[in-house]
Amino acid sequence: MALAAGVPGATSQPDAPAAPARLLVKVCGMRDAAALPGIAGLGPDFLGFIFAPKSPRFVGEMLAPELVRALPPTIWKVGVFVNETTENILATVQRFGLAAVQLHGHETPVQCEELNEAGLLVMKAFSVGEQVDFAALLPYVPYCDFFLFDTKGAAPGGNGAIFNWNLLKAYNLPVPYFLAGGLGVEHAAELASLHLPGLAGVDLNSRFETAPGVKDAARVGEMLKALRSKGDDESK
Numbered sequence: 431m432a433l434a435a436g437v438p439g440a441t442s443q444p445d446a447p448a449a450p451a452r453l454l455v456k457v458c459g460m461r462d463a464a465a466l467p468g469i470a471g472l473g474p475d476f477l478g479f480i481f482a483p484k485s486p487r488f489v490g491e492m493l494a495p496e497l498v499r500a501l502p503p504t505i506w507k508v509g510v511f512v513n514e515t516t517e518n519i520l521a522t523v524q525r526f527g528l529a530a531v532q533l534h535g536h537e538t539p540v541q542c543e544e545l546n547e548a549g550l551l552v553m554k555a556f557s558v559g560e561q562v563d564f565a566a567l568l569p570y571v572p573y574c575d576f577f578l579f580d581t582k583g584a585a586p587g588g589n590g591a592i593f594n595w596n597l598l599k600a601y602n603l604p605v606p607y608f609l610a611g612g613l614g615v616e617h618a619a620e621l622a623s624l625h626l627p628g629l630a631g632v633d634l635n636s637r638f639e640t641a642p643g644v645k646d647a648a649r650v651g652e653m654l655k656a657l658r659s660k661g662d663d664e665s666k
Contacts, residue, residue, distance in 0.1 A: 454608070455475050458634065461488070462492070462645070463492070463493055465644055465647065466493070470502060474654065475631065476506040477505055477508065479509055484512070499526065508553065509522055509526065509528045509531050509532070510534055512533075513536055516541055523548075539569040546574075551576075552573060552576075553576040553578050553608070554570050554574045554578070558580065562601075570605075577606075579607055595624065598627070599626060599627070606628050608630060609621070609632050609633065613633070615656065618657055638653065
């Protein structure tokens with residue numbers, strides 16, 4: 431696994447994540463310059479920036495690379511891509527100073543390996559419907575630092591609905607994963623108490639917005655407080 435060892439063009443990289451004592455939190459779909467400092471100030475573990483043109487949260491020209499590069503060094507900056515070439519991904523990584531990539535399309539294990547060898551932390555997303563074929567994930571295991579399980583829907587991601595988390599009780603792979611898909615503040619207590627094999631973090635997106643790509647800092651802060659206070663209580 432890469433664990434982001436020396437990414438060319440990245441301005442700063444946090445320490446490689448170890449097995450978390452609490453759920454890691456990734457806030458995805460960031461593109462609003464005005465909201466970015468407030469969300470970063472809350473101290474999420476990861477911030478995600480979507481570089482898929484069909485997404486309503488596509489960064490495009492909405493966010494200056496300098497603003498992303500200036501984020502606190504304790505936050506992992508993640509570029510989200512859908513069926514993009516390795517060459518274009520690496521160019522975006524250098525431009526925005528990213529340390530991690532999330533692949534949300536039909537990317538192959540070979541492409542994950544290429545990005546891994548480039549020194550990036552690699553997250554591979556998989557859509558979950560009524561069942562999960564864990565055997566299909568095996569070829570990705572050597573090249574991914576995290577998997578991400580999202581709800582299957584019309585779009586590659588951001589469908590705003592949760593899936594049956596009990597499907598992950600049979601997870602037996604060594605790669606830790608994030609839960610995504612329709613997570614909101616109302617799920618905080620259940621998520622903080624959730625005991626699933628391999629669960630490392632949660633991905634927050636559409637339920638924390640006032641408009642696509644515009645995150646509500648108060649709502650995100652409420653979620654972080656709920657998740658972390660529960661985690662702190664359980665660690666005592």
